[in-house]
Amino acid sequence: MALALAATTPSDSIALDVEGVSHRYERDGTELQVLDNVSLTIAPGEFVALLGPSGCGKSTLLRLAAGLETPTTGRVLEDGRPITAPNPDRILVFQDATLFPWRTVRANIATGLEARGLLGEKGHRIDEVLKLVKLEGFADFYPHQLSGGMAQRAALARALVNDPKLLLLDEPFGKLDSLTRLRMQNELLDLWKSAGFTALLVTHDVEEALLLADRVIVLSDRPAAIIAEVRVDEPHPRQRDDASLVALRRALLEELGISHDV
Amino acid sequence: MSAAVEDTLGGAGRRTLALPLGGIWRNGLLAAGTWALAAALTYGLPDVIAWGATGLFAAVMLVGAGIFLALSVTVHRLGGFGRTLIHYGPWFIVLGLWLGLWEVLTAKLGWLPKPFFSPPQGLLHVYVTDWERLLICIAYTGRLWGLGFFSGILIGFAGGVALGWSKRFAYWGMPLLKLIGPVPASAWIPCTFFIFPSTFHASIFLVALASGIPVAILTAAGVSQVNRSFYDVARTLGADNRFLVFKVAIPASLPNVFVGIFMGLYYSFAVLVVAEMLGAKFGLGWYLQFNTAYSAYANVYAALVIMALICAGLVRLLFVARDRLLGWQKGIL
Ligand SMILES: Nc1ncnc2c1ncn2[C@@H]1O[C@H](COP(=O)(O)OP(=O)(O)OP(=O)(O)O)[C@@H](O)[C@H]1O
Ligand SMILES: [Mg+2]
Numbered sequence: 186m187a188l189a190l191a192a193t194t195p196s197d198s199i200a201l202d203v204e205g206v207s208h209r210y211e212r213d214g215t216e217l218q219v220l221d222n223v224s225l226t227i228a229p230g231e232f233v234a235l236l237g238p239s240g241c242g243k244s245t246l247l248r249l250a251a252g253l254e255t256p257t258t259g260r261v262l263e264d265g266r267p268i269t270a271p272n273p274d275r276i277l278v279f280q281d282a283t284l285f286p287w288r289t290v291r292a293n294i295a296t297g298l299e300a301r302g303l304l305g306e307k308g309h310r311i312d313e314v315l316k317l318v319k320l321e322g323f324a325d326f327y328p329h330q331l332s333g334g335m336a337q338r339a340a341l342a343r344a345l346v347n348d349p350k351l352l353l354l355d356e357p358f359g360k361l362d363s364l365t366r367l368r369m370q371n372e373l374l375d376l377w378k379s380a381g382f383t384a385l386l387v388t389h390d391v392e393e394a395l396l397l398a399d400r401v402i403v404l405s406d407r408p409a410a411i412i413a414e415v416r417v418d419e420p421h422p423r424q425r426d427d428a429s430l431v432a433l434r435r436a437l438l439e440e441l442g443i444s445h446d447v
Numbered sequence: 448m449s450a451a452v453e454d455t456l457g458g459a460g461r462r463t464l465a466l467p468l469g470g471i472w473r474n475g476l477l478a479a480g481t482w483a484l485a486a487a488l489t490y491g492l493p494d495v496i497a498w499g500a501t502g503l504f505a506a507v508m509l510v511g512a513g514i515f516l517a518l519s520v521t522v523h524r525l526g527g528f529g530r531t532l533i534h535y536g537p538w539f540i541v542l543g544l545w546l547g548l549w550e551v552l553t554a555k556l557g558w559l560p561k562p563f564f565s566p567p568q569g570l571l572h573v574y575v576t577d578w579e580r581l582l583i584c585i586a587y588t589g590r591l592w593g594l595g596f597f598s599g600i601l602i603g604f605a606g607g608v609a610l611g612w613s614k615r616f617a618y619w620g621m622p623l624l625k626l627i628g629p630v631p632a633s634a635w636i637p638c639t640f641f642i643f644p645s646t647f648h649a650s651i652f653l654v655a656l657a658s659g660i661p662v663a664i665l666t667a668a669g670v671s672q673v674n675r676s677f678y679d680v681a682r683t684l685g686a687d688n689r690f691l692v693f694k695v696a697i698p699a700s701l702p703n704v705f706v707g708i709f710m711g712l713y714y715s716f717a718v719l720v721v722a723e724m725l726g727a728k729f730g731l732g733w734y735l736q737f738n739t740a741y742s743a744y745a746n747v748y749a750a751l752v753i754m755a756l757i758c759a760g761l762v763r764l765l766f767v768a769r770d771r772l773l774g775w776q777k778g779i780l
Contacts, residue, residue, distance in 0.1 A: 251683050273685035283676045287698040287775045297684035299694075327775045347684065 198229040198383040199263045199274065199350045201250060206259030207408075208245055219245045221408035222259070229264075232377055232384045234394035236437065237404030243387040244280055246409070247353045250385065251277040263351065273297055276349040278357050280387075282336035284328040290339050291315070291324040297347040307346075314342040317372060333360040338369065345376065352377075354386045358393065370397060374421060391437050395430050396423050403440045413440040474536030475519030481543025482512035489550050489568070495557035500575055504568035508546065515539065565745035573749035580734070585753065587729040588719060591647070595654025595722070596715045600708055603659030607666025607707070611700065612692055617667070624667075628660050632718045636725065650722040657718040658711030665707030669700025702776060705769045712765060716758050 208220040219242040227233050237243050248254045249261050252271040261268045263275065276297075284293045294311050298304045315321045318338035328336055337360050344352065357373075358366045374397055377384050388394050394401045395417055403413040415433055417423075423430060486508035494501055522529040532539075546567055553559045554566035574581070609616045610624070632653050639649035673696050681695050723732030731750050738746035 248679075253679050253683065271679075271682040271685075273683065275683070277679075277683050279676065279680060281676070283674075283680050285677060285680075285695070285698070287701070287773075289775075296681065296686075296694075300681065300684055300686040300690045327777075329775070329777070343684070 197350060198381050200229045200265075201225075201227040201351060201383060201385065202260075202262040202265070203246070203250070204260045204262065206246075206249065206256040206261060208242070208249065208254070209257045210245075218408040220249075220256070221410045223404075223409065223411060224259075225402065225411065227383055227385065229383055230381050231400065232398045233386070234398035234401045235385065235387045235404060236389070236391060236394055236401060236441065237409055238406050238441070239389070241404050241407045242409035243404060244355055247277055247355050247385065247387060250351070250353055251275055253277070273301060273347050274349060275351040275353065276344040276347055277353040278340055278344045278355060280355040280359070282328070282333075282340040284331075284336055284339055284343075286328050289325050289327055290320055290331070293328070293339060294343045294346050296343060310346050314346045317345065317376075318342045318369075334362065334365060337361065341369075348380065349382055351383045351385070354384065356387055356389065358388075358390075366393075371422075373397065378421070391434050391441075392425055395433055395437075396425060401433075401437060403437060413437070470520060470523050472519045472522045472533060472536065474533070474540060475515045475522060478536065478539035478543055479512045479515035479519060481540050481547065482508050482515060485543050485547035485550060486512060488547050488555065492551070492555045494554045494566075496561060498554055498566055498569045498572060500568040500572035501554070503575065504550075504566075504571050507571065508543075511543075562742045562744050565748055569745035570749045570752065573746050577746065577749075580729075581750065581753065584729050584731045584734045584750070585757075587727065587733075588723070588731040591650055591722065591727075591730060592654060592715060592719065595651045596658045596711070598651070599655030599657070599659035599715070600662045600711055602655065603662030603707070603711070604666050604704060606659075607663040607704070608670055608692065608697060608700075610663065610667035611670025612696060617671075621667070624660065624663060627656075628664065632657055632721045633724075636721075639725070646726040650725050650727065653718055653722040653725075654715050658708075658715040661710035661714060662704065662707035665703045665710070666700060669703025670696045672703075673699040702773060705765075705773065709762070709765060712758070712761060716754060719754075 203223055203225040206220055206223045207218065210217045210219060223246065225233075235243050235246065245254070249256050250268065252268045252275065255269065268275070284290075285296065288296070291311060294314060295304060295308070298307050298311075312321070315324055318341055320335060320338055320342065323331065323335065323339075328339070331339065337357060341354075341357055354373075358369055361369060370393060373384075384398075386394070386397065398417060401415045401417060402411055403415075404410065405412045413436075415437060417430070417433065419427060419429060486505045489501060489508060490505035518525075518532065522532055525532070550566050550568075553564050554568065606620070610620045611617070635653060635656065636649075639652055640646070643649040643652060677695050677699060678691055681691055686695070719730070720732035720735055723730040724736065727733045731754050734750045735747055738744070738750070
C-alpha cells in the first residue's frame with residue numbers, strides 16, 4: 186500500500202532548522218516562556234522524535250514548524266528559507282483529531298485537496314489513504330460517529346493525502362489501543378521509508394520513539410530546552426527487547442527523571 | 448394445579464379483554480367521545496345571543512367525532528400518518544374538551560360576553576362568510592412577508608458573517624447593530640415614509656429589519672466563536688481566506704444561524720401588523736386592525752388563528768430544512 190502511494194507521487198523532503206528559538210505566549214499582560222533557546226537541525230528525510238514532560242512546549246515547537254506561529258526570537262527555516270506561513274508541504278497532525286464535524290470522513294480527508302483545487306487530479310488518493318488507515322468502511326460517517334482512535338486515524342489520513350514533505354505529528358497514536366498502535370507505527374514507518382518525507386514526531390512513549398526514530402530529542406520542563414539527544418542506529422524492523430534499545434530506553438527515562446524500574 | 452387454573456383463567460381473561468381492543472386506538476375513541484360531546488352541547492343547549500353557524504359548528508364537530516370513530520379501528524393501517532395521529536391522540540381528546548368548554552362559557556352561559564369573546568361558531572361564521580377577503584389577505588401578507596423575510600435573513604446572514612469575520616466590520620457594525628436592535632418597528636415608520644418610494648417598500652423594510660437583525664447578531668456570534676483550531680487545521684492544509692470563510696466559518700456557525708432564523712421568523716410575524724399599518728389595502732395585519740377598529744373581534748380571532756397556523760407551518764418547514772442541513776450535528780446536540 187505504502188509503496189503504491191510512493192509510486193504515484195514521488196515526494197521529496199525538506200530540511201528543518203530551528204535556530205536559537207525562544208517563544209513566549211502573552212496572557213493577560215503576563216508572559217509565559219515556553220521555549221528557551223532551542224536549536225535543532227533535521228536533515229531531509231530524517232525521522233526525529235521529541236520527548237518531554239507534559240506542558241513543556243512540544244506542541245508549540247510543532248506549531249512554529251508548521252508556520253502557525255512565529256517565534257518570539259530565533260528563526261525556523263525550511264531548506265534555509267524562513268517559515269512565515271502555513272503551507273501544505275508541511276502538515277501538522279494535531280494532538281486532538283480536530284476533524285471538521287460538519288464533514289464526513291471522506292470530505293475531511295479531501296479538505297487539503299479541495300482547498301488547493303486538486304480534487305479532480307488527486308481525488309483517487311482519498312480511497313488509498315482511507316484503506317491505509319483502515320477506514321474504508323467509514324468514509325461516509327460523520328466525526329461524532331467515530332471512536333477516538335478512528336478520529337485520530339482519519340486525521341492522519343487527512344494529512345497523508347497531501348504528500349507532505351515534512352510531516353509534523355503531535356502524539357498521533359495517543360488514543361489507539363496497543364495493537365492498532367503497533368500496526369499504525371509500522372504503517373507510518375513503511376510510508377516514511379517509501380515516500381521519503383521528513384518526520385518530526387511528538388510522543389510521550391519512549392518505546393515508540395525508539396522504535397521509529399533515527400534520533401530522539403529530550404526536552405526539559407517548561408521553558409523547554411534540549412537536555413539530551415540520542416541517535417538510534419538500529420536498522421528497521423527493530424525489536425523492542427533488543428539489548429541496545431533497552432539500554433537507550435533506560436538512559437532516556439533517566440533523562441526524563443524516572444527511575445529504572447518503571 | 449392452582450397454577451394451571453390460574454393460567455387458564457388468566458389466559459381466558461386476557462383473551463376476552465384483548466380481542467375487542469386488539470386493533471383499537473383507544474385515544475381515538477376518547478377523542479370521538481369528547482368531540483361528540485362538544486357537538487351535543489352546541490346543538491342541544493340554547494345560545495344566549497345569536498351567533499350564526501351554530502348548527503354548522505355542531506355538524507363539524509360531529510363529523511370530526513365520526514372521523515375519529517372510523518380512525519380508531521383503521522389508524523394502524525395508515526402507516527406513518529397513522530403513527531403521527533396516534534402521537535397526537537391526547538391532543539385531539541383535549542381539543543374536543545376545550546372546544547366544548549369554550550362553547551359553553553361563551554355561547555351557552557354568556558360568561559365571556561360579546562363582543563370581546565366569540566364562541567367557536569363565531570369564528571366559523573367568519574370563515575364561511577368572509578373567506579374570499581381572508582384569502583386575498585393571506586395572499587397579500589404572503590407576498591409582503593416572503594419579500595421581507597427572505598431579503599432580511601439574506602442580508603442579515605451576509606452582514607453577520609462580515610461582522611463575525613472582520614475586526615474592522617465588527618468595530619463599526621456591532622455598536623450600530625446593538626443600537627438598532629431594540630428599536631421597536633413602529634419607531635421606524637416616520638423615516639421609512641421619507642426614504643422609501645412607496646408604502647409597500649417601507650413595509651417590506653420593516654419585515655426585513657425584524658427578521659434580519661436576530662440573524663445578523665446570531666450569525667456574527669457564531670462566526671466569531673468558531674474553534675480557532677479549525678482555522679489552524681484548514682490553513683496547514685492550504686486553505687485561503689475564501690475557503691476559511693465559506694468552508695469553515697459558515698458551516699461551523701450554521702447551528703447559530705438557524706437559531707437566528709427561528710427568532711427572525713417569530714419577529715417577522717409580530718411586525719406584520721405594524722408593517723401593514725402603512726396604508727396597505729389588504730393583508731392579515733390590515734384585517735386585524737380594520738376589524739379591531741369596528742370591534743369585530745370574531746374576525747380578529749379568526750385571522751389570528753390563520754396567522755398562528757401559517758407561522759406554525761413555517762416553523763415546521765424550517766425544522767425540516769435545519770435537520771437536513773445540520774444532520775452532522777445529531778449526537779452533538
Ligand atoms: N495560545 C496559547 N496562549 C497561552 N499559552 C499557551 C498557548 N498555547 C500553549 N500555551 C502554554 O504553553 C505551554 C506549552 O504548551 P504545549 O501545548 O506546547 O505543551 P506540550 O508540551 O505539547 O504538552 P502536552 O504533552 O501536555 O501536550 C503550556 O504551559 C501552555 O499553557
Ligand atoms: Mg501537546
